[in-house]
Amino acid sequence: MDKPKIVLGVSGGIAAYKACELLRRLTESGHDVRVVPTASALHFVGEATWSALSGHPAVTQVWESVHEVPHVRIGQQADLVVVAPATADMLAKAAHGLADDLLTNTLLTARCPVVFAPAMHTEMWENAATQENVATLRRRGAIVVEPAVGRLTGVDTGKGRFPEPAELFEVVRRVLARGGDARADLAGRHVVVSAGGTREPLDPVRYLGNRSSGKQGYALARTAVARGARVTLVSANSELPDPAGADVVHVGTAVQLREAVLKAAADADAVVMAAAVADFRPAHYAEGKIKKRDGQEPEPVALVRNPDVLAELSADRARPGQVVVGFAAETDDVLANGRAKLARKGCDLLVVNEVGERRTFGSEENEAVVLAPDGTETPVPHGPKEALADVVWDLVAGRLA
Numbered sequence: 001m002d003k004p005k006i007v008l009g010v011s012g013g014i015a016a017y018k019a020c021e022l023l024r025r026l027t028e029s030g031h032d033v034r035v036v037p038t039a040s041a042l043h044f045v046g047e048a049t050w051s052a053l054s055g056h057p058a059v060t061q062v063w064e065s066v067h068e069v070p071h072v073r074i075g076q077q078a079d080l081v082v083v084a085p086a087t088a089d090m091l092a093k094a095a096h097g098l099a100d101d102l103l104t105n106t107l108l109t110a111r112c113p114v115v116f117a118p119a120m121h122t123e124m125w126e127n128a129a130t131q132e133n134v135a136t137l138r139r140r141g142a143i144v145v146e147p148a149v150g151r152l153t154g155v156d157t158g159k160g161r162f163p164e165p166a167e168l169f170e171v172v173r174r175v176l177a178r179g180g181d182a183r184a185d186l187a188g189r190h191v192v193v194s195a196g197g198t199r200e201p202l203d204p205v206r207y208l209g210n211r212s213s214g215k216q217g218y219a220l221a222r223t224a225v226a227r228g229a230r231v232t233l234v235s236a237n238s239e240l241p242d243p244a245g246a247d248v249v250h251v252g253t254a255v256q257l258r259e260a261v262l263k264a265a266a267d268a269d270a271v272v273m274a275a276a277v278a279d280f281r282p283a284h285y286a287e288g289k290i291k292k293r294d295g296q297e298p299e300p301v302a303l304v305r306n307p308d309v310l311a312e313l314s315a316d317r318a319r320p321g322q323v324v325v326g327f328a329a330e331t332d333d334v335l336a337n338g339r340a341k342l343a344r345k346g347c348d349l350l351v352v353n354e355v356g357e358r359r360t361f362g363s364e365e366n367e368a369v370v371l372a373p374d375g376t377e378t379p380v381p382h383g384p385k386e387a388l389a390d391v392v393w394d395l396v397a398g399r400l401a
Helices: 016-028 046-054 070-077 088-096 102-109 122-126 128-139 167-178 215-226 252-266 307-316 333-345 385-400
Strands: 005-012 031-037 080-086 112-118 148-151 158-163 190-196 229-234 245-252 271-275 280-282 303-305 321-329 350-352 365-371 377-384
Touching: 005 070, 005 102, 016 031, 016 046, 016 080, 016 167, 031 046, 031 102, 046 350, 070 102, 080 088, 080 102, 080 167, 088 112, 112 167, 122 128, 122 158, 158 215, 167 215, 190 215, 190 252, 215 229, 215 245, 215 385, 229 252, 245 252, 252 271, 252 307, 271 307, 271 385, 303 350, 307 321, 307 333, 321 333, 321 385, 333 350, 333 365, 350 385, 365 385, 377 385
Parallel strands: 005 031, 005 080, 080 112, 190 229, 190 271, 229 245, 271 321, 321 350
Antiparallel strands: 148 158, 280 303, 350 365, 365 377
16 A cells, blocks of 8 residues: 655744654654755754655755646645644745745645644744634644643743654644544634543542543543644643643642633533542541551541532533533443433533453553433444544534534
8 A cells, every 4th residue: 555645844943853753753654754844944954864764855945856846746645744843934824825935835735634733932822923823724624733831942931842743743643544534623622631540648648549541531632633623631640741732731639620620611612521530539638647557457538529520510511512521431230320320410422431450441442332311322342542532522523513
């Protein structure tokens, strides 16, 4: 089979060197990548590097190899165009349809999905002109990945950092995996995803927790980014790297998760509660480590209920038409317990899966049934957690439409 053809556009920002790592991951995973840098990008990384890593000549102008009509052919033949980094200047040119070099010509002729990974100083990203250009590109169906927050050029810190190449690669992989369905069907939508497992402290050393790794929630976040959504990920005690394009809020306890989710849900179109939220917490927190005493049994640990975040979200929607999705991890009578929970919680969809010590938690794969209040059941066979994520977003997108 022919390798998927990717055009990697590189514009003139200091983050251009990070695109080398993205290029390496794309080529090593079996993609045919042609790099189209701007003239400014070559001030940061030279043509020889791009050519050596991609196996193709890297040219910037329409006047090179004109007999091959590269300003038309490259875009026409691409399965995906990724612009990484995308500077403020490049976003402006793309939004206004300018075509003064090979990359901007390629963007005009491409009929495939286009992904922009912005990188710039915070002030440039937050400028009204840049935000309007981003909104224009998203409205036209392009996927503009939100930049990360962190260290910028010099001593500056803020939003505008280039996403980690490994995480940006995951977004690209998800867009390619959807093929002809790789439309930004969640563009203009804000979605909130919770992930991981809450921990309820017993003393400064110990806590009550669960086995959730956060992998399913993170798969939901990555997939939503790849479908064009603005994503807020509320992560409870997960050790996974922050997904590219998601605004991540780290929390520890169920009470902290509730506060973060309700705040993010205020303007959200959909909320997916994939986190394993503790039902109970210790009634009393010991300020010092609870000691083991010879010949004495430990005192019983009294528990109190945690807030039911899913039921609260379902009962008091932050905005009309908001879609709320819950997860149910069951060990027996999976569908019966799932149906009862769906009715009790009042959410729009409930993803039910069977869990155990060696099932689902921590795994790269999942198997589930998505239940709806009208009795509809959507089975998702055993497979990657990203496949389940896509099914969930398909169902959510249908309700939002």
